[in-house]
Amino acid sequence: MITPDRYAQAVRDALADLPARDREELLEDLDDHLAEVAAESDAPLEERLGPPEAYAAELRAAYGDRTVAMGKKGRSLRTRLAASRDVLSRLPVYRHAEEFAPELRPAWWVLRGYVLALLLSALSGTRHILPGSPAEWVVVAAFVVVSVWLGRTAREGRPPRAVRAGIAAINALVAIVAMVVVFTAGDWNPRRDDLFYESARDAPVTQRVEMVPSGSLGGDVHNIFPYSKDGRLLEGVRLYDQEGRPITLDLEASDYRIKPVCFGEPPRTNEFPLPLVSVYSLDGDECLPSGLNVPDGVAPTAPPAVPPVEPPAQQPSPGTSPSVSPSGSPSASGSPSPSSSASASPSPSPSRTR
Amino acid sequence: MRTTLRCVDGSQLLKGVLDLAVLAVLAERDSYGYDVVRRLREAGLTEVGDASVYGTLRRLFRAGALTSYVVASDEGPHRKYYGLNDTGRAQLASSARTWAAFSATMDDLLKEGRA
Numbered sequence: 462m463i464t465p466d467r468y469a470q471a472v473r474d475a476l477a478d479l480p481a482r483d484r485e486e487l488l489e490d491l492d493d494h495l496a497e498v499a500a501e502s503d504a505p506l507e508e509r510l511g512p513p514e515a516y517a518a519e520l521r522a523a524y525g526d527r528t529v530a531m532g533k534k535g536r537s538l539r540t541r542l543a544a545s546r547d548v549l550s551r552l553p554v555y556r557h558a559e560e561f562a563p564e565l566r567p568a569w570w571v572l573r574g575y576v577l578a579l580l581l582s583a584l585s586g587t588r589h590i591l592p593g594s595p596a597e598w599v600v601v602a603a604f605v606v607v608s609v610w611l612g613r614t615a616r617e618g619r620p621p622r623a624v625r626a627g628i629a630a631i632n633a634l635v636a637i638v639a640m641v642v643v644f645t646a647g648d649w650n651p652r653r654d655d656l657f658y659e660s661a662r663d664a665p666v667t668q669r670v671e672m673v674p675s676g677s678l679g680g681d682v683h684n685i686f687p688y689s690k691d692g693r694l695l696e697g698v699r700l701y702d703q704e705g706r707p708i709t710l711d712l713e714a715s716d717y718r719i720k721p722v723c724f725g726e727p728p729r730t731n732e733f734p735l736p737l738v739s740v741y742s743l744d745g746d747e748c749l750p751s752g753l754n755v756p757d758g759v760a761p762t763a764p765p766a767v768p769p770v771e772p773p774a775q776q777p778s779p780g781t782s783p784s785v786s787p788s789g790s791p792s793a794s795g796s797p798s799p800s801s802s803a804s805a806s807p808s809p810s811p812s813r814t815r
Numbered sequence: 816m817r818t819t820l821r822c823v824d825g826s827q828l829l830k831g832v833l834d835l836a837v838l839a840v841l842a843e844r845d846s847y848g849y850d851v852v853r854r855l856r857e858a859g860l861t862e863v864g865d866a867s868v869y870g871t872l873r874r875l876f877r878a879g880a881l882t883s884y885v886v887a888s889d890e891g892p893h894r895k896y897y898g899l900n901d902t903g904r905a906q907l908a909s910s911a912r913t914w915a916a917f918s919a920t921m922d923d924l925l926k927e928g929r930a
Contacts (some may be wrong), residue, residue, distance in 0.1 A: 487873050490848070494869055496892040497849040509865075516866045523833070523870025525877075 465495040468506045471513030476521060487524050566612060574608030575601055576635045576642075590642065683715035685733040698733045707731035716740050825862050835914055836860060837871050838899065838907040841881070845898035848872055872897055880906050 463471075469492050476484055499506055510516050549555045578601040579590070592598045615628060687695040700708040709730040712718060717737040719728050728736060829836075840846060840854050852868045875881045880903035886894045899907065 486877055487870065489873070490893075490895045491869070493892045493895065494848045497847070497894070498865060500891055501849065519864050519866035520870040522830075523864075523867040524874050 463505060463507055465492065465499045465506060468510075468513055468516075469495050472517045472520065475514045475517035479521070483524075487520065566616070567609065570609040570612035571605050572639065573612075573632065573635045574605030576639050577608065577631070578604035580635075580638055683710055683712055683717050684735050684737055685710070687733055694734075696734070699729065700731050700733060710735070712737075829860060829863060830867075832914065833863070833867060833871050834875065835907070835910045836863075837868065837875065838880070838903060838910065841897055841899050842904070842907055845896045847886075847894040847896050851897070875903065878902075 469488075472491065473484070473488060476488070479487070495506065498509065502509065507513075550559070578597075579592070581604075582592070582597055582600070592601050611628065615625070685698075685700070687698040689695055702708055707730065716739055717735075718740055719730065720736040720738045721728065836855055836858075837851060840851055840858075846854065848869050849865075851872065852863065852865050855863045855868065872881070876883055876897065880900065881897045882900050883895055883897050886896055888894060
């Protein structure tokens, strides 16, 4: 028959893992208590209280969830992961993937070595997806071999914790690098300017519109007057940039807007000179008969377009373009010469308030 | 994942209210460990475990709800008596209110189930 002392000692041993202070507090008068219990009856303690280990477990539970809870906390992340894996494994897709994934391992090992080798060469300055020189091919092959060897040994036996952590870190790095390469690979495709140009020719007015901020051309440019070499004002000149996008001016900041067309399509915003009308003008509601972009009334609103005209008048003398020999005389015939329009213009600048 | 249908188990219920039961016994009069066990059993909580009571007493004492003093006896071992202090009485009062509300709710639930 077990004595109260031995029973108490067995309980103490079973609670040896408790912090010393807790254990002392809990077991302070266990001996007295057990002596009391033993004195109550002749039946052996083990019969009345159960085995010391069970008694200890009950004590531990009753004394406080603190010690039990601490043990649980350490496991909680792992248990939670296991629980979410339980949930996932009920999905057939996950089960199939889980069965299939191990077969992809060798491929992953090869990819890992490859990416690591290229990462190394990228750090040394050369950045490309395929190894450039035979030396680089050798390095890549070496990395692949090491990676595969590492993968095989890790699968055979369990490597030490530190090694496993290192491999996990490298795997994460490789996965990130591989993703970055995949997502930036699109930049290496040939440029598509030609395609844009084709589509722009089919439909000259596309959504892609090149806006020229009026300040960027110097001063506030809100209209363009194209002149031919012989000093003739060109009308209906449609401007496009190198990618076939219509060039328009940003009229927001100016005091002008394009005069609407009465019938049919809205006026083209890249057909110069623009039929502008001052936003303050009283007859702003008037519209243009369609098909006629520049009526006489609007041309004068053009700000002094004199500068572009002066060069054509003087140009014939330098021999830059011999083909324009009959210059000067035709311009005088009937077309509105810029100089005359400038004189007729009531110079819109005073009307500006901003 | 398995779910088990758990029958109401006296020992499970007891775990939740053992603190309250021990406080109630000590509110009546101060007692030593084994006396508390005996009185609880006499009151009808026959399943109460010795270790559970002892552990609960120690925990309540650590938590500052009990006072304790040792009474020497000639024929037997020393006995450590426990009694309620103000903290213990406050805890008893609030736990008793919680229990009353809880048991009333359960009574109502069971009545509705029968009707």
